[in-house]
Amino acid sequence: MHIDRYERLFIYAAVALLVVFMGALAVSSFAFGIRVPTAYEKVDPRTVATPPSPWGLPAEERLRELSPGNYEVYLLGQMWQFSPNTITVPAGSRVTFYVTSKDVQHGFKIAGTNINIMALPGEVGVLTATFDTPGTYNFYCHEYCGALHHTMYGQIVVEE
Amino acid sequence: MTKRKAQPAATTPAILPPEHFKREDRLTAWFITIAMIALFIGGALGPLQKLEHVGINLYPALAKIGIGSVRIQSYYQGLTAHGVLNALVWTTFFIVGFFTYAIPRSLGRPLKQPRINLLALVLMIVGLVMAAIPILTNLASVLYTFYPPMKASVFFYLGLVLVVVGSWVAGLGYYVTYWQWRKDNPGQKTPFIALAAIITMVMWQIATLGIAIEILVLIIPWVLGWTEGTDPQLARTFFWFTGHPLVYFWLLPAYVSWYAMLPKQAGGKMFSEQLARLVFWLFLVLSIPVGLHHQFVDPGVPAGWKAIHAVITYSLFLPSMATAFTVVASLELGARARGGKGLLGWIRHLPWGNPSYTAQNLAMILFVFGGIGGLTNASYNLNLAIHNTAWVPGHFHLTVGSAATLTFFGIAYWLVPALTNKPLASRRAALAQAWTWFVGMLLMSNGLHILGLNFGVPRRTSLGSAPYLDPAWNPLQIEAAVGGIILGISGLLFFGNMLATALSRKRAEVREEMPVAEPLHPEYQTPAWLDNWRPWIVATILLILIAYGPVLVSMIANINLTSPGVQIR
Numbered sequence: 001m002h003i004d005r006y007e008r009l010f011i012y013a014a015v016a017l018l019v020v021f022m023g024a025l026a027v028s029s030f031a032f033g034i035r036v037p038t039a040y041e042k043v044d045p046r047t048v049a050t051p052p053s054p055w056g057l058p059a060e061e062r063l064r065e066l067s068p069g070n071y072e073v074y075l076l077g078q079m080w081q082f083s084p085n086t087i088t089v090p091a092g093s094r095v096t097f098y099v100t101s102k103d104v105q106h107g108f109k110i111a112g113t114n115i116n117i118m119a120l121p122g123e124v125g126v127l128t129a130t131f132d133t134p135g136t137y138n139f140y141c142h143e144y145c146g147a148l149h150h151t152m153y154g155q156i157v158v159e160e
Numbered sequence: 161m162t163k164r165k166a167q168p169a170a171t172t173p174a175i176l177p178p179e180h181f182k183r184e185d186r187l188t189a190w191f192i193t194i195a196m197i198a199l200f201i202g203g204a205l206g207p208l209q210k211l212e213h214v215g216i217n218l219y220p221a222l223a224k225i226g227i228g229s230v231r232i233q234s235y236y237q238g239l240t241a242h243g244v245l246n247a248l249v250w251t252t253f254f255i256v257g258f259f260t261y262a263i264p265r266s267l268g269r270p271l272k273q274p275r276i277n278l279l280a281l282v283l284m285i286v287g288l289v290m291a292a293i294p295i296l297t298n299l300a301s302v303l304y305t306f307y308p309p310m311k312a313s314v315f316f317y318l319g320l321v322l323v324v325v326g327s328w329v330a331g332l333g334y335y336v337t338y339w340q341w342r343k344d345n346p347g348q349k350t351p352f353i354a355l356a357a358i359i360t361m362v363m364w365q366i367a368t369l370g371i372a373i374e375i376l377v378l379i380i381p382w383v384l385g386w387t388e389g390t391d392p393q394l395a396r397t398f399f400w401f402t403g404h405p406l407v408y409f410w411l412l413p414a415y416v417s418w419y420a421m422l423p424k425q426a427g428g429k430m431f432s433e434q435l436a437r438l439v440f441w442l443f444l445v446l447s448i449p450v451g452l453h454h455q456f457v458d459p460g461v462p463a464g465w466k467a468i469h470a471v472i473t474y475s476l477f478l479p480s481m482a483t484a485f486t487v488v489a490s491l492e493l494g495a496r497a498r499g500g501k502g503l504l505g506w507i508r509h510l511p512w513g514n515p516s517y518t519a520q521n522l523a524m525i526l527f528v529f530g531g532i533g534g535l536t537n538a539s540y541n542l543n544l545a546i547h548n549t550a551w552v553p554g555h556f557h558l559t560v561g562s563a564a565t566l567t568f569f570g571i572a573y574w575l576v577p578a579l580t581n582k583p584l585a586s587r588r589a590a591l592a593q594a595w596t597w598f599v600g601m602l603l604m605s606n607g608l609h610i611l612g613l614n615f616g617v618p619r620r621t622s623l624g625s626a627p628y629l630d631p632a633w634n635p636l637q638i639e640a641a642v643g644g645i646i647l648g649i650s651g652l653l654f655f656g657n658m659l660a661t662a663l664s665r666k667r668a669e670v671r672e673e674m675p676v677a678e679p680l681h682p683e684y685q686t687p688a689w690l691d692n693w694r695p696w697i698v699a700t701i702l703l704i705l706i707a708y709g710p711v712l713v714s715m716i717a718n719i720n721l722t723s724p725g726v727q728i729r
Contacts, residue, residue, distance in 0.1 A: 001434050002684045007485050014481040018474050025470070025540050034541045036456045038463035044722050079726065099459070104726050105307045105392055107548050111616035114544040117457045120392045121309060121723045125459030138628050142548035142618035144236065144303050146310070146728055150626040 037117050037125045045121035049076060049102045059084040071095045077106035077119035079146050082139070085154035091134045093158070099125040107142035110156060118143060131158040175265050175673055178578075183274045184264050189579050190281055191257025192572065194288070195250050196658060199565075202245025203651045205238040210604070210644030212624040213637050229297045235622040236301045243304030244295060247410075247560055249288060252323060254568050255413045256280065256330045259357045261575065262416070263334050265674050266353035272337040280330035287322025290315050302728050303620060305403075306379075308395045309725025314383045317375045324368050331361035349686045352433060353420050353676065359440045360412040363405060366700065367448050370401025382725070389721045393460035397715060400451035401708065404473075408447040410560045412440070414567035417520060418487045421571075424675035425517045426510055428494025432486045433679035437690045439479040439486075445700045446476050449707030456543040465711040466540065472707060473538040480531060487524070493680065515590030519570030522598040523563050526605075530558030533609065551612025552619050554605040562601050569593065569654055576661055578672035585660035589653050596650035604643025607636040 003011075028034045043053065050056040054074040062074040062084055071093055076083050078101065089095060099108050099119045106119040110129070117125040119141075131137075141152035178185065208218050212235055223233045232238045260277055264270050271277055293315065294300035300312035306320075338350070338358055350358075374395050382390040419436045423429055430436060452469035455461050492506055500506025511517045533555040536542055546552065577584050584590060611617040615633055623629055623637070689695060 001438070001687050001690070002432075002681065003435055004432055004489075007432060007435065007482070007489070010485045011478060011482055014478055018477055021535070021539065022471070022474065025542065029541050034544065036463050036466055036541050036544065037459050038466075039460050042460070042718065042720055046722060046724065104310050105396075107618070109548065109616050109618070114541075116544045116547045118459060120396075120459055122391065122720045123393050123458075123460040125457075138616075140616065140618045140621075140628065142621070143307070144239075144620050146726065147234065147236065149236070150622040153626070153628045 034114055035127075037127055040124045040126045042122055043100055043124055045100070045102050048100055048121075049078070054098070055100060055102075063087055063089075069093050073097055075099045075108065075119075077101040077108065077141065077145075077152075079103050080141070080148040080152040082108070082141070082152065082154040086157060087154070088157040088159060089131060090159050092130070092132055094128065094130045096126065096128040099127075104145050105143050106145050106152065108139060109142050110137050110139040112137060115139075116142075131156065134158045134160045175676065176268055178581075178671060178673075180270055181261075181264055184260055184271055184277075185579050187274070187277055187281060188257045188261040188575075191253045191260060191284075192575070192579075194285065195253035195257060196572075196655065198245040198249035198253065198288075200651070200655050202242050202250065204648070205232065205242040206246075207641075207644040207648040208238060209235065209242070210637075210641040212622060214634075214641045215624050217624055230293075231296070231298075233298050234301065235625075236303070237295070237298050239620055240301050240303050241295050244291065246565075247304055247556075248320070248323070251410050251560065251564060251568075252327055253284065253288075255360075255409065256284070256327055258413055258568070258571060258575070259334065259361065260330065261579075262674060263354050263357050264337065266351045266357070266676070267337060267341045268351075269337065269341060271333055272340045273333060276333035276336065277330055280326045280333060283326030283329060284323050285326075287319045287324075287326055289319070290322060291319025294319075298729060300728075305399065307399070308379055308382070308390045308392050309723040311383055311725045311727045314380060317379050317383065321372065321375050324372060327361075328365055328368070331358075331365055334358055334361055349691045352430070352436065352679075353416060355437065355691070356412070356416045356420065356440045359444050360409065360416070362697070363412070363444045363447050363700075364409045366704070367402050367405030367409070370398045370451070371403075374398035374402075382721075387721055389723045390725060391720045392723055393458065394715050394719060396455060396458060397451070397461070397712065400454040401448070402451075403454055404451045405447040407556075407559060408443055410564040412443060414520075414523065414564050415439075415483060417567055417571055418524065419483070419490070420677050421675040422487070422517065422520050423490035423494055423677035425514060425574075426491045426494030427497045428490050428492070428677065429680040430486070430677045431489035431493060431680050432482075433681070434684060434686055434690060435482055436486055437686065439482050441690070441696045442479040443476075444696055445703055446472060446479070448700065449703045450476065450538075451708075452711075453538045453540075453543070456540060457547045460715070462711065465707075468707060470538060470540040472703070474535075477531075477535060484528075490677065490680075491521070513587075513591070515584070515587055515594055516570045516573035518591055519573065519594035519597070520567045522594055523566035523570065526558050526566065526598065526601055527563035529605070530555060530563055533558065546612050548619055549612030550608040550617040550619050554608030554612060557601060557608070558605050562597070566594065566597050566601075569597070572654075572658065574672050574675065576658055577668060578674065580662055581668050581671050582661055582664050582666055583668050585657050585664055589657050593650050593653035593657065596646050596653065600643045600646030600650055602643070604640045604647060607638075607640030607643060611636045611640070 048055050055076045101119040101121045108119050109116040115129050117127050137156040139154050294313035300316035302310045302312045378390050378395045381387045450469050450473040452466050453473045456466050495506035495509040498509045500509030
């Protein structure tokens with residue numbers, strides 16, 4: 001099969017570019033720990049919002065400090081709110097989010113961060129982030145979930 | 161000779177005169193007319209979304225227009241119609257119409273069983289009507305992704321299935337024609353356009369098995385109440401099994417035109433015909449086992465499988481880069497034949513006065529940005545920065561909305577005159593249409609990309625009514641809205657021109673024909689493996705089994721039919 005010399009070089013250059021990109025992804029994933037969610041556990045969406053499920057606790061009890069500066073939060077999506085919808089932590093906190101939904105698909109993204117995960121009924125999504133800079137960060141439902149989807153949001157308050 | 165060896169045809173035979181293709185042309189006319197009506201309605205709803213985002217809410221006014229319960233009542237109902245009519249109906253009907261025209265001409269023979277293709281048309285129309293009624297009566301406002309457990313009218317799903325099955329039947333009509341051609345022309349290599357188009361249809365048929373299983377197994381029994389719930393994660397996985405190759409189903413017909421028609425329109429030849437064949441085979445093999453790159457942030461999919469799909473997605477970059485080289489080189493040959501000189505000076509000698517050419521060249525330029533953004537989306541953890549943000553519609557309006565749609569406009573500028581035997585009503589309006597689409601799309605997609613990347617603005621959200629709407633977004637929202645309005649004007653220029661052409665009483669002086677570019681080097685023999693289906697089909701199935709087999713088997717083994725769902729109105 002005949003391939004023009006310049007075209008061959010062009011394709012080699014494209015391969016080289018891809019190798020560089022893949023290297024960058026590997027470094028960001030393993031060296032900097034920027035991970036995508038992976039399979040965690042399944043829950044029953046019909047009972048996930050009732051005790052003893054951790055998403056069945058009152059909203060204010062769903063943020064727990066496990067050790068100094070180390071938090072976990074059980075975040076429930078439902079039409080059309082997050083609960084809890086305000087999460088307050090001190091600067092420098094490491095927060096692990098356990099996200100699910102009790103009705104339809106929702107999305108969860110904290111603006112300006114790498115926290116981005118689908119909230120699916122029946123699945124638990126897990127991501128961890130460290131909040132170093134004080135301020136208020138909005139998080140939005142980014143998956144269409146019905147007539148008032150655009151009202152579904154909340155805030156992370158990172159205190160000094 | 162014991163081994164079949166594909167030989168080049170001595171000369172490219174002239175296309176048979178149009179009287180041989182009357183039935184094909186009638187079918188094509190039906191398909192592309194319906195495609196254009198769908199785009200007209202779906203496209204008109206686009207600017208309304210962008211206006212809503214900047215505080216101009218026209219939906220209450222729109223809700224007053226309508227007959228009975230057939231009316232658009234909300235942003236999300238309009239958005240559902242916009243997505244389904246543009247991304248699914250316009251594309252599928254136009255592509256099937258285009259192929260019904262191009263495959264028989266490329267093979268130099270009419271369809272073997274035109275009734276099969278007529279059946280395809282009927283099935284697709286019935287499916288379209290069946291899906292359109294619940295959409296227009298607000299019984300299926302679930303967007304074009306219809307993620308369960310949002311529940312729509314069962315007719316919405318049945319209609320979509322019929323449209324897909326109709327497109328399978330259309331493919332069958334091409335295959336029997338091609339089969340007969342192979343029998344009648346032993347040892348001849350398949351003409352490029354027919355080969356590329358049929359590869360596209362085969363890829364589509366394998367890919368759409370995902371959506372067929374999703375709808376028939378996971379959705380319809382649940383919507384009808386035969387099962388108590390459905391599994392949203394598994395449904396998403398089947399959806400994206402089809403969802404990404406869908407992108408290539410939109411794109412490959414544009415590639416057919418860029419590779420094999422556009423160089424002829426520019427006065428050039430196909431620079432690297434053999435590589436073009438290899439590119440299409442690679443798209444067959446690589447388009448499908450990549451769907452998990454739409455699910456990087458899904459909670460129920462193991463990260464290792466996401467990484468495997470990311471790597472396969474990256475490999476799709478290579479046939480696209482080869483396309484970029486070959487197509488540009490083919491056009492450069494044309495420009496130089498037309499007197500172009502210098503390192504870049506030849507660009508001015510491209511046929512910029514020809515709207516069919518200009519639309520497609522501008523589509524390619526937009527696609528460069530679409531490709532770069534696509535590479536970002538596919539980049540595993542980089543996807544966390546932009547998944548489901550405004551970046552994503554910014555991206556796919558450059559691919560399906562430009563690379564495919566603007567190319568289809570360019571094709572329509574010769575195809576509609578060819579079908580009607582009438583001259584294009586206005587060449588100048590068509591040129592203005594191509595350029596306004598280009599400018600409008602640059603503005604809109606630039607605004608959307610930055611809104612998503614810098615501010616995390618969610619996609620397909622009624623932002624004008626959102627409590628978190630931020631004044632800092634204003635400049636970009638306005639930029640996107642201005643782009644949307646320019647696109648709306650461009651759309652009107654297109655439909656006006658098509659209507660004026662169809663209704664005109666003028667006859668063309670010379671009937672338009674399908675442009676077919678000749679290879680630059682007809683003397684190079686195409687290796688037999690580039691004209692042999694078996695190894696490529698085997699490779700396609702094997703790669704799907706490797707990339708999807710284990711992950712799907714484990715998801716099916718742990719199926720979770722626990723989501724009762726919510727009826728959406």
